[in-house]
Amino acid sequence: MxxxxxxxxxxxxxxxxxxxxxxxxxxxxxxxxxxxxxxxLSDGGPGFVEVLATAVPGRRVPVRTVDPLGRAVDGEILLTADGTTGYVESAQACGLHLLAPDERDPKRTTSYGLGALVAAAVESGVRRVVIGLGGSAVNDGGAGLLAALNAAPVDGTGLALPYGGAALLAADGLAGPPQTRGVELVAATDVDNPLTGLTGASNVYGPQKGASREDVLLLDAALERFAGVLERSLPSCPPGLAGLPGAGAAGGLGAAVLALGGHCESGIGLVSRLxxxxxxxxxxxxxxxxxxxxxxxxxxxxxxxxxxxxxxxxxxxxxxxxxxxxxxxxxxxxxxxxxxxxxxxxxxxxxxxxxxxxxxxxxxxxxxxxxxxxxxxxx
The missing domain is CATH 3.40.50.10350 (Glycerate kinase; domain 1)
Incomplete structure (x- = not known):
């Protein structure tokens, strides 16, 4: 057989x-x-890069990054043999498994570590970066990711905000244009939740990341405000960002990819094809x-x-x-x-x-x- x-x-x-x-x-x-x-197989969550490495000709490049609380962790990029595409995985830097149960607090966890992986992939010279989304401990709408790309959210006085989803209630702009060198960004995910609302990132996934009911309401309002900031600040951001399918993936990381001009693609579909x-x-x-x-x-x-x-x-x-x-x-x-x-x-x-x-x-x-x-x- x-x-x-x-x-x-x-x-x-x-x-x-x-x-x-x-x-x-x-x-x-x-x-x-x-x-x-x-x-x-993988749908974009934990193990995305490891699974692809078994089938995609290329090399795995180690990258030192940080976890959702800013502590050093090891990540990696899978670079295709022709050098055109880099694959990274949100769970390596933002994964819920990186935190002890009593450390889970999406009001303060950050996606900065994923941004560092994306930045390393961009600097490697690829033309396309595919980001596996899933299993994250964050609810910051990709604010940390953007900070690692030189586009940190700032308040009305121009000061950079603290990391975490709660701080986005004071978001008023971005520190500068994101440094992506024109690279195409793809979010690999099988989650089609919007960023905000009853089926959004905070309501559906916030509790499993440590959010109380009060936290969920606060975080949903913070992401709503941040979506408006992204629409005003980034020419590449599509209108109605908060309601777009996939924007709520991995604590709103999908929204950051969409705001940077990227698009969402089925994770299992992408892996199955490769x-x-x-x-x-x-x-x-x-x-x-x-x-x-x-x-x-x-x-x-x-x-x-x-x-x-x-x-x-x-x-x-x-x-x-x-x-x-x-x-x-x-x-x-x-x-x-x-x-x-x-x-x-x-x-x-x-x-x-x-x-x-x-x-x-x-x-x-x-x-x-x-x-x-x-x-x-x-x-």
Whole structure:
């Protein structure tokens, strides 16, 4: 059999390539004669650069940057072999995983570190920078990113504002024109939320980043004001910025990209095209995908839904491996999912410590599940 293994990350435990490696190891224990094709995936969130590096000819360039609280961290740029495109990832500098739970406060976290990565990509001489958006700890509308590009928000007296979303309530202009050297910017994301309002960045994603209800209202008002500043200050900024689809991605980082004249593109669509996922699905007998939590949101444009839909359209079975499964069986089947298997159930479920064991030993659990599946599915 020809098995296509194309998982997303298991957030907080394994990267997509690590998930794929565990599945490969388990499958080979039971069915060593099968052909295994590995295509790790990402929708633009954590692991975006690592996944692309497995398929895009080029080199990874380390870049020293800062986390959402200004502490030094390591990031990188993936530069294509022809030198035309640079790929960067917001989660490397703005990721929620970089902060302890008691450090999460979107009123003061900044996207400056992502701006440093973008600036490094621009200075490398590329003509296009693709920014994977997702998993961020910020809600500053990309104000920090702009500051790293020489366009920091300032108050009415011309003084630079402190970092963080709350300070944008006093935004009145930008310190200068952004230094992007005419490079094309692309935001890779599968989030289509606007910047503000009930479905905006603050209301939908603020609470998971540490925002209280009062914080959400403050941050939404701050982003509304900042959107007006960007429209007045940047000729490249489209009108009605706060309401544009994708502007609310990653705490409003999508809005900054749009204001700089860039555009949003489907993250999973971009990755699938670069790794030629369609051809890999076409040639497969069975497709295995997965993610940390397979729930109702998974069926709304995320990696697993895209893979399952492609398999369904070709009449192929698609098996989902996940840390936890809570999506409805009928909904999953309609999306193209043939079977689901969870690490929590594999390790005994609750109240027997299934969640804790799944988090502690995800690779072991995936190997065991894959070995069992190979015994069931392999010819």
């Amino acid at each position: 020809r098995i296509l293994i194309c998982p997303d990350k298991f957030a907080g435990t394994l990267s997509a390539p690590e998930v794929a490696a565990a599945v490969v190891a388990g499958w080979r224990e039971s069915a060593p004669g099968d052909e295994l094709v590995v295509r790790p 790794i030629d996922l369609e051809a890999a699905v076409e040639a497969a007998d069975l497709v295995i995908t997965g993610e940390g939590s397979f729930d109702h949101q998974s069926l709304r444009g995320k990696v697993v839904a895209g893979v399952a839909g492609a398999a369904r359209d070709r009449g192929l079975p698609c098996v989902v491996l996940a840390g936890r499964v809570s999506a409805g069986r009928r909904e999953a089947a309609a999306a193209g999912v043939t079977e689901t298997h969870s690490l929590v159930d594999h390790f005994g479920g609750e109240p027997h410590g299934g969640v804790a064991r799944a988090m502690a030993n995800p690779a072991d659990g995936l190997r065991a599940l894959a070995a069992r599946l190979a015994g069931q599915w392999s010819r």
